[in-house]
């Protein structure tokens with residue numbers, strides 16, 4: 445990777461660390477490094493899940509690099525690697541992403557966490573979409589995802605005012621899966637990621653595909669999607685050797701040996 449994004453891989457888990465003093469802010473170069481890290485997750489069959497986190501204890505990410513912006517650098521929110529397209533393209537991939545929010549997740553930093561499938565947060569973490577106070581809209585996923593993760597009135601309050609949401613409130617809303625003491629975020633996220641990495645890869649991919657494909661549907665429409673046969677990863681799971689391996693391993697009282705086919 446480059447200077448601002450570090451990656452390490454172990455036990456099927458890719459850990460992506462945003463490490464750019466002083467606030468883990470994201471400029472165009474950093475967004476391209478993040479993009480490359482998620483491309484590695486997508487393309488490496490040995491990798492089954494990613495954890496994305498920030499270096500240090502104060503910031504997960506303070507979002508877009510406002511100093512670079514003041515000097516004229518623009519992140520194309522629709523088509524550039526660092527914008528909504530990147531977040532949508534990669535967070536629609538077939539492998540889950542866990543955000544380990546170790547501190548302040550502001551603006552694009554919160555959008556990065558919102559694009560993940562699961563969030564583990566430090567008890568000191570805070571979340572905010574401050575774009576409206578910066579003359580912008582959180583159009584790299586924030587304005588679209590937040591109302592689908594918390595009640596509309598709560599999303600509206602945050603989007604109109606840029607107010608912060610503490611980790612405890614985020615957990616109360618179900619936005620955050622787990623809150624842990626500061627300093628334990630990475631370990632908690634790693635435990636969650638390893639549990640996912642140990643599950644059947646085709647089944648995990650099918651769950652992610654179904655969650656993403658039916659997010660906006662009511663139950664009846666979602667069920668029709670599931671039965672329509674137009675979800676390729678779900679279809680692949682149904683006819684897989686792994687779908688037979690699970691019951692066989694249980695009957696033989698041994699751990700399953702997933703083959704990913």
Ligand SMILES: CCCCCCCCCCCCC[C@H](O)CC(=O)SCCNC(=O)CCNC(=O)[C@H](O)C(C)(C)COP(=O)(O)OP(=O)(O)OC[C@H]1O[C@@H](n2cnc3c(N)ncnc32)[C@H](O)[C@@H]1OP(=O)(O)O
Nearest residue numbers: 466467469478506507508509510526530534551552574584
């Ligand atoms: C899957 C593939 C895709 C990969 C790419 C994913 C990209 C994600 C989306 C990209 C971005 C989309 C655009 C986004 O929607 C728009 C935004 O993010 S707007 C910016 C939002 N951020 C903020 O509003 C936070 C701004 N910061 C502050 O308000 C304050 O810093 C603070 C957080 C309240 C802390 O205040 P203080 O305690 O007083 O500390 P300082 O202010 O002195 O900050 C310390 C230090 O950090 C620098 N800094 C802080 N925030 C930023 C920032 N956003 N950009 C640049 N620098 C920042 C600050 O300047 C200080 O440094 P110093 O001046 O001391 O050198």
